[in-house]
Amino acid sequence: MKRNQSGMTLLGFLLVLVVVGFAAFIAMRLFPMYQEFYAVKSSLKGxxxxPGVSDMDPAKIQxxxxxxxxxxxxxxxxPSHVKIERMDGGWKMSVSYEVRRxxxxxxxxxxxxxxxxPLTRRAPE
Known part of the structure; x- marks a missing residue:
């Protein structure tokens, strides 16, 4: 009784390796951009x-x-990417920017x- 072999050939393995390597290369290029965006979001939340940010001057907030x-x-x-505008109860801070790599x-x-x-936190009384 003759059995057929099954499995991945060397050429198939190399093709999969190239695709996975290219995806890893793109991920390494994109990761720093998203890491920086996370830093922007955490800075905004901070x-x-x-305390008292709703009563601060926009220059101090920036x-x-x-x-x-x-x-x-x-x-x-x-600084040109940051916009601070007045809203009910405080300020709204927006950051809009592009990154090219x-x-x-x-x-x-x-x-x-x-x-x-939104920056609406009042100072403790």
Whole structure:
């Protein structure tokens, strides 16, 4: 009785290895962009948790935000990307920015990120 062998050939294995390697390469290029966005969101939440932030001057709020970003080594967010506007009970802080990173050759990856947080916490009395 003759049995057929089954399994993956060397060529099939190399093809799978190339696809997995390319996916890992793209993930390594994208991870820092999303890590920085997480730092932006956590900095926004940290500023929103500051006591009395709803009564602060916008320049002071922006200074607190960029101090937190500096700790997280964020380089893509600039003061022109931050918008602070008045709302009922405090402020609303929005951050909108783009990040462009080289991928392969003349191909780039562009990430567009937006985050906002209401700043309504009052000072304790």
């Amino acid at each position: 500023v929103a948790a500051e 200074d607190l935000f960029f101090r937190r970003l500096y700790i997280n080594y964020s380089e893509s967010v600039k 080289p991928l392969v050759g003349n191909l780039d990856v562009v990430g567009k990120f937006d985050a906002s947080e």
